[in-house]
Each structure stands twice: as structure tokens, then as C-alpha cells.
Amino acid sequence: MKPFASLSKAMALGLLRDRASVFFILVFPLMFLALFGALFKDAGVSRATVVQVGAVEVLDEMPPKQRAALDDVLEIDRSGNRAEALEKVRDGDADAAVWEEPGGRVQMRVSAADPVQAGNVGGVLRSIVDRASIAATGQPPAYTLTGGQVEDESLEAIQYFTPGLLGWAVAMGGVFSAALGLVNWRKKRILRRLWLAPVRAGPVICARLGVNMLLAFAQTAIFLLVATVPYYGLRLTGDWWLVIPLVACGSLAFVSVGFAIGAWAKTEDAANGLAQIVVLPMAFLSGSFFPLDAAPPWVRSISEALPLKHLVQAMQDVLTRGGSWSDALPAMGIMLLTAAVFTALAHRLFRWDAT
Amino acid sequence: MTAAISARDLRKRYGDVHAVDGVSFEVRAGEFFGLLGPNGAGKTTTLEMVEGLRRPDEGRALLLGEPSWPRNPGLLRRVGVQLQASAFFEKLTAREQIRTFASLYGVADERADAMLAEVGLAEKAGTREDRLSGGQAQRLSIACALVHDPELVFLDEPTTGLDPQARRNLWDLLRGINAAGRTVVLTTHYMDEAEVLCDRVAVMDAGRILRVGPPAELAAELEADSLEDVFLQLTGREYRE
Ligand SMILES: Nc1ncnc2c1ncn2[C@@H]1O[C@H](COP(=O)(O)OP(=O)(O)O)[C@@H](O)[C@H]1O
Numbered sequence: 001m002k003p004f005a006s007l008s009k010a011m012a013l014g015l016l017r018d019r020a021s022v023f024f025i026l027v028f029p030l031m032f033l034a035l036f037g038a039l040f041k042d043a044g045v046s047r048a049t050v051v052q053v054g055a056v057e058v059l060d061e062m063p064p065k066q067r068a069a070l071d072d073v074l075e076i077d078r079s080g081n082r083a084e085a086l087e088k089v090r091d092g093d094a095d096a097a098v099w100e101e102p103g104g105r106v107q108m109r110v111s112a113a114d115p116v117q118a119g120n121v122g123g124v125l126r127s128i129v130d131r132a133s134i135a136a137t138g139q140p141p142a143y144t145l146t147g148g149q150v151e152d153e154s155l156e157a158i159q160y161f162t163p164g165l166l167g168w169a170v171a172m173g174g175v176f177s178a179a180l181g182l183v184n185w186r187k188k189r190i191l192r193r194l195w196l197a198p199v200r201a202g203p204v205i206c207a208r209l210g211v212n213m214l215l216a217f218a219q220t221a222i223f224l225l226v227a228t229v230p231y232y233g234l235r236l237t238g239d240w241w242l243v244i245p246l247v248a249c250g251s252l253a254f255v256s257v258g259f260a261i262g263a264w265a266k267t268e269d270a271a272n273g274l275a276q277i278v279v280l281p282m283a284f285l286s287g288s289f290f291p292l293d294a295a296p297p298w299v300r301s302i303s304e305a306l307p308l309k310h311l312v313q314a315m316q317d318v319l320t321r322g323g324s325w326s327d328a329l330p331a332m333g334i335m336l337l338t339a340a341v342f343t344a345l346a347h348r349l350f351r352w353d354a355t
Numbered sequence: 356m357t358a359a360i361s362a363r364d365l366r367k368r369y370g371d372v373h374a375v376d377g378v379s380f381e382v383r384a385g386e387f388f389g390l391l392g393p394n395g396a397g398k399t400t401t402l403e404m405v406e407g408l409r410r411p412d413e414g415r416a417l418l419l420g421e422p423s424w425p426r427n428p429g430l431l432r433r434v435g436v437q438l439q440a441s442a443f444f445e446k447l448t449a450r451e452q453i454r455t456f457a458s459l460y461g462v463a464d465e466r467a468d469a470m471l472a473e474v475g476l477a478e479k480a481g482t483r484e485d486r487l488s489g490g491q492a493q494r495l496s497i498a499c500a501l502v503h504d505p506e507l508v509f510l511d512e513p514t515t516g517l518d519p520q521a522r523r524n525l526w527d528l529l530r531g532i533n534a535a536g537r538t539v540v541l542t543t544h545y546m547d548e549a550e551v552l553c554d555r556v557a558v559m560d561a562g563r564i565l566r567v568g569p570p571a572e573l574a575a576e577l578e579a580d581s582l583e584d585v586f587l588q589l590t591g592r593e594y595r596e
């Protein structure tokens with residue numbers, strides 16, 4: 001075997017035979033995916049709750065298909081008592097109460113406590129009433145509006161978590177295995193031993209990178225397989241396979257970060273600590289675990305400066321939002337730049353010996 | 356014939372410590388040479404400079420006629436080194452270790468397996484590095500240093516920490532290596548070992564070489580009964596860490 005192949009094999013075996021690192025690098029992120037996917041399964045769309053008092057013709061006479069569509073946005077409870085329904089709205093248990101008065105006048109009461117939701121319910125009910133009125137004239141409607149959401153798929157939690165957690169997994173796998181691997185090889189004097197063998201630095205570094213990329217691809221495959229089972233229901237869009245070059249570039253970038261940490265750290269504990277300090281906050285600030293849309297502007301500007309944020313966003317774009325090359329290329333560029341910067345840093349900090 | 360090793364005035368300082376303070380010696384091809392000295396004498400540092408693992412502050416070393424610093428891959432193919440602490444890949448078996456090292460020199464797996472058998476580890480081929488006994492680990496480490504059939508072999512305290520049986524066992528192995536025509540340089544702080552194995556020894560202390568010569572000659576010169584007495588006479592009897 002060539003040095004590259006045999007060193008890759010030595011690294012891969014060393015990693016796979018270490019239960020703790022297999023768990024930490026491969027299983028742990030997957031557990032998060034399984035857990036988050038299940039916990040937030042129905043949290044994507046927040047349905048409004050409406051209490052219907054007595055019979056309301058426009059709702060009751062709805063064709064089944066329209067009714068099913070309505071169920072996606074409104075949960076309609078029934079109540080026989082108007083006072084009780086209003087009380088629910090006042091308490092925040094329901095978003096609106098509706099009843100019908102003689103002459104087809106549909107009455108609605110909302111609470112001012114949640115104006116956004118009140119506006120939503122109002123809009124939906126108004127459109128139902130309008131449509132029913134037009135239908136009652138027997139004329140085709142003069143104007144129609146057809147529409148959908150731009151990001152109609154991405155409302156579901158799994159569409160968000162799959163790329164987010166995958167980005168975190170790639171970053172964690174790269175940083176930790178490169179950092180700890182380097183410190184371990186230094187501590188066990190393998191770096192010294194390699195110096196004494198007629199082998200150049202290239203195959204040694206490429207072996208680490210190659211092993212890590214394979215691991216990241218395996219991780220990606222497992223993530224996509226798990227997320228697309230019907231229970232989680234991930235739906236991939238068009239050029240989702242662009243995730244492969246993205247993962248490769250991400251792996252390169254985070255292995256470089258790991259090399260820099262491993263070059264600096266004297267002990268495995270120090271490497272582990274610094275890797276934690278780097279990876280976890282970066283994952284939070286890159287939107288791996290939750291969206292940052294509501295975060296204050298200064299948080300979002302920090303986030304813009306983090307390579308993982310761009311990787312996660314590009315993976316989201318290509319996996320679940322119909323994105324293509326134009327979304328993937330800038331992120332790949334950022335990953336390669338990150339790799340160049342941290343490889344240079346690792347080169348400066350590199351030491352052969354622990355002492 | 357060029358000397359296998361020619362070291363000229365090697366010096367290395369670590370802060371205020373003169374780890375090696377002007378060491379010169381020559382080793383002839385085919386010789387079994389010992390560096391003898393108490394802990395901290397500078398044996399490892401000397402060896403590492405000679406091997407080309409560390410850059411000397413001053414002086415230089417020629418191996419097989421070529422300078423060992425800067426790093427010279429062509430020369431590295433002809434030299435085998437066993438480091439003081441064994442350098443093994445974590446979680447790999449004995450066979451996987453030696454095959455990995457063999458590949459770095461372009462040596463085939465079959466040759467690596469044969470080497471493993473030669474040091475008597477054929478039965479331990481599937482055992483992981485951390486489950487080998489001290490003697491087995493040392494033999495594996497030596498096998499890894501010999502797998503590419505080097506002309507010149509460096510062994511840094513190969514028998515330290517071994518039980519008497521394992522030491523004797525290793526001596527036979529080392530004699531065999533030397534008998535096969537290889538030049539062997541070994542460091543040790545065991546007198547009996549140097550006396551039994553080495554053609555010549557250099558007694559070191561505090562970064563300097565105090566005496567060089569065949570063990571019997573040194574004993575005669577200093578009117579001592581054994582190399583042990585020579586050693587104590589040269590390096591003193593006070594307790595060292
Ligand atoms: N990397 C190092 N940094 C600082 N001091 C060192 C280093 N290596 C060796 N020394 C010091 O140099 C001296 C010689 O050490 P060494 O060559 O290992 O001796 P020996 O192998 O004979 O036991 C000792 O005092 C040791 O503490």
C-alpha cells in the first residue's frame with residue numbers, strides 16, 4: 001500500500017475502534033436529529049384556534065376539499081355557549097369566537113392580546129365569507145388570486161433541522177478528530193516516528209482529510225436516510241446533491257480549524273476544551289439548532305462572520321429550498337478561504353514534540 | 356571505508372541545561388556501539404541529533420557519509436530508529452502497526468509479517484498495541500525499526516523496564532541483528548547489557564563523553580573488575596533522580 005492509503009487506514013481504524021469518538025462524532029448528532037425531528041414535528045405551522053358557537057353556514061357547508069385545506073390553518077372547536085366561547089378568547093385559550101346571526105351576518109370576536117394571530121384569523125374568515133357571498137350570486141368571481149408561500153416546504157421542522165444539524169455534525173467531526181488526532185500523534189511520538197521515515201507531509205495531511213471527508217459523507221447519507229423516512233418526512237428539492245461538494249468543502253474547512261487547535265494544544269484535554277469552545281457557540285450562532293431570524297442584529301452580524309453559518313444556509317438552500325449552484329458556490333468559496341486561513345495558522349503553530 | 360557514524364562536537368542546550376555539551380565519536384560499519392550513562396546524561400538527546408531528529412545547536416553528524424540534518428529522505432531509508440518510548444498508532448494490532456510502518460518505506464505486507472515472525476510475535480499479530488506486554492511492545496517496536504532492512508539501527512534503551520527473561524530474549528534478538536551485518540547503536544544504563552552486547556561503549560555523564568573503548572579495555576585501564584565499577588568510578592556514586 002502507498003503511505004496515503006495505509007495512513008488513512010490506520011487513522012480510520014483508530015477512530016472507528018474508539019467507541020467514545022464514534023459515539024461523539026457519528027451517533028450524537030444523529031440522536032439530535034431523531035430527537036429534534038420528533039419534538040418539533042408539528043411545531044412548524046402554528047394553527048389558530050377558533051371557537052364556533054352554534055351553526056355557521058359558511059363553515060358547515062364547506063366542500064370537503066376546502067375544509068381540509070382550512071384545517072391546516074384553523075382548528076375549529078365547537079361550543080354551544082357564546083359567553084363561554086368569549087371567555088376562552090379572553091383567556092387566550094382560543095384566538096377567535098364566531099357565530100352567525102340572522103341574515104347571514106357572521107360575527108367574529110378576537111382578543112387584542114395577540115394581534116398577529118387575530119389578524120390571521122380575521123383574514124381567513126373574511127375570505128371564506130367573501131367567497132361564499134360570491135358563490136351565492138351564481139356568477140363566476142371577477143377577480144381571483146392564486147398564491148403560495150415562497151418557502152412553502154421550509155415551514156416544517158425537519159426541513160430546517162436536517163441541514164442545520166448536519167452542518168454542526170460536519171463541523172464537530174472535522175474539528176474534533178483533526179485536533180485530537182494531531183495531539184495524540186504528537187503525544188504518542190508518531191509525528192517523530194514519521195519524521196524518521198521517508199514520507200512527506202502531504203500524504204499524512206491528506207490521509208486525515210480523506211478519512212474525515214468519508215466520515216462526513218457517511219454522516220450525510222445517514223442523516224438524509226433518517227430524515228426522509230415517512231415519520232420525519234423530509235422532502236428534498238431539485239439540486240439537493242449539491243450538498244456533497246458542500247460537505248466536502250466544509251469538511252476541509254473544519255479539519256483545518258482542528259489542525260490549528262491541535263497544533264496549538266499541548267494536551268488532549270486542552271484540545272478538547274478549545275474545540276468545545278469553538279464548535280458549540282459557533283453552532284448556536286450559525287442557526288444549527290434554531291433559526292436566528294428573531295435574533296438581535298448584533299447576533300446576526302456575528303453569525304455572518306462564522307463559516308458554519310454559511311455552510312448551514314447553503315445546505316438549507318440546496319436541500320430544502322430549491323437552491324442551486326448560485327447558493328452553493330459562495331459558501332464553498334467561504335469554506336475554502338477558511339481552510340486556507342486555518343491551514344496557514346496550523347502551519348505556524350505546528351510542533352513536533354510535546355515539550 | 357566511511358564510518359557508519361561520525362559525530363563532531365555536538366551541542367544542545369535547553370535553557371540553562373547543557374543537555375549535550377560537545378560530544379564527538381565514531382562508529383565503524385558493522386560495529387555494536389553502546390552509549391552508557393545515568394538518567395539525564397544526554398544519551399537520548401545525543402542519539403536524536405545523530406539520527407537527524409533534532410537540530411544540533413552546534414556540530415554535525417554524518418551517517419553513512421551523509422549529513423543527517425537537514426532531513427534527507429534518501430538517508431532515512433537506510434537507517435532504522437527505535438525511539439525511547441514506543442511510538443505506536445492507537446488501537447491498531449501488532450500486524451497493522453508494522454504493515455503501516457512498512458508501507459512508509461514501500462515495503463510489502465509479506466515482508467512486514469515475516470519481520471513480525473522474526474521477533475517472535477507471529478502469535479501476537481492480532482493483539483492491540485495496548486495489550487502487549489512490555490517485552491512484546493519493545494520487540495514490536497524493534498521490528499518496526501527493522502522492517503525496511505536498514506544498514507544502521509538506533510535503539511534507545513530497548514530493555515528498560517523489562518523482566519530478566521524478556522531482557523535476555525531481547526539480547527539474542529539484538530545480537531542476531533548485528534550478526535546479520537548491521538551497525539547497531541544502543542543506549543542503556545545497564546552495565547551487564549553493555550558488557551555482553553557492545554564491541555565498544557562510550558560512557559557519558561552531564562552531556563559529555565568521559566571514556567570510549569571496548570568494555571574490557573576500559574576496565575583494565577581503570578583497574579576495575581567490571582564495567583559497573585568503571586561506570587561508578589567515572590560518574591560517581593551519589594544518588595540521582
Ligand atoms: N525537550 C527537552 N526540553 C528541556 N530539557 C530537556 C529536553 N530533553 C532533554 N532535556 C534535558 O536534557 C538532559 C539530557 O536528557 P536526555 O538526553 O533525555 O538524557 P538521557 O537519555 O541520558 O536520560 C536532561 O537534563 C533533560 O532534563
Ligand SMILES: [Mg+2]
Binds near residue numbers: 398399400439511512
Ligand atoms: Mg534517554
